[in-house]
Amino acid sequence: MTRDDQIRALRAALGGDDQGTSDFDLNPDVQLPPGRKLRPAGVLCAFQQGDAGLELVLTKRSSRLKHHPGQIAFPGGKQDEGDADVIAAALREAHEEVGLNPQQVEVLGTLPTHETVTGFLVTPVLGLIRDRFDPIPEPGEVDEVFTAPFAHVTDPARFFVQSRRWRGQRRHYFTVPLGPYYIWGATARMLRVLADRVSS
Template sequence: MAASEQIERLKRALGDRSAPSSDFDLNPDVTLPPGRKLRPAGVLMAFQQGANGLELILTKRSSRLKHHPGQIAFPGGKQDEGDADVVAAALREADEEIGLKPDNVQVLGTLPTHETVTSFTVTPVLGLVRDTFEVKPEPGEVDEVFAVPFDHVTNPACFTVQSRRWQGRRRHYYTAPFGPYYIWGATARILRGLADRVS
């Protein structure tokens, strides 16, 4: 599929007004505490031109981090006081984490929010990288930056449901492994939402 058609499919996906998602979607027995405080965050789903169409940029978090060490993630993070909104937060974090400058990203729009087990309301920001750039992983934060083909992250058949014990109970979650990279948890759930819309 040509990159131009892939871009059109991403734009059409933004028009799907589906409900927000959460880390608890596959675990209906979990009761969320009333009055819980959720912090806003933004992640950048940045697609760049690859050899065979679009590719999604992902990171492997540093194994030295306190939270989610070694996990696969989008560039992004919590909204700070200086950020105009969650879109600005996602762009700022992408600059800090991988060296992708905000003016090198064409923002297409945002997808429905995703609530995480760590009490964040994450807004996925869908964007296109305008030009090639020098990847600069943030020392101590990012171990690796890599790209996954459009056809992998937008195909529901590439996703499976697995489970493990967490805080004394069985927790189910989406996965979308790619080569040596185990994409799971919130990242896989957000991507599954995109795949459902694109397909």
């Protein structure tokens, strides 16, 4: 698939059903409380040009963080009062976390929302990075910035369902391992939505 084919596939992935996902959707026995209040957040699912086509920018969260230390994640975070919307939040957080100038990002659109176990309603913002991007990890939040090949994160066959004990129950979740990086949980679930749409 050429770079232009990959970009066309990303644009096509934005159409269709907008039904959201959840950290619990592989665990049908979990009953989510009705009327729960979720905090809006945005993450940037941004692709840049690599040696062999598009590559997705991901981060390894700092091992010193209180929440999700050492996990693989998209740049992004909760929507603040000063953010116009979740897209603005994703772009602002990406600038803070990895030094990506919002002016370098062509926003293609958004994917379906994802509810997390931590009470956020996350909107993945799909984008293309213009020109060369040299990441600058924010020392307090990000241990590493790396990229994943387009073909890896958009191929449903590379995703697996695994499980572990969580709060006394067996919890199932998606993973999409990449070399030394264990991509799982919310990040893998949102990528699985993208993979399903690109491959359909």
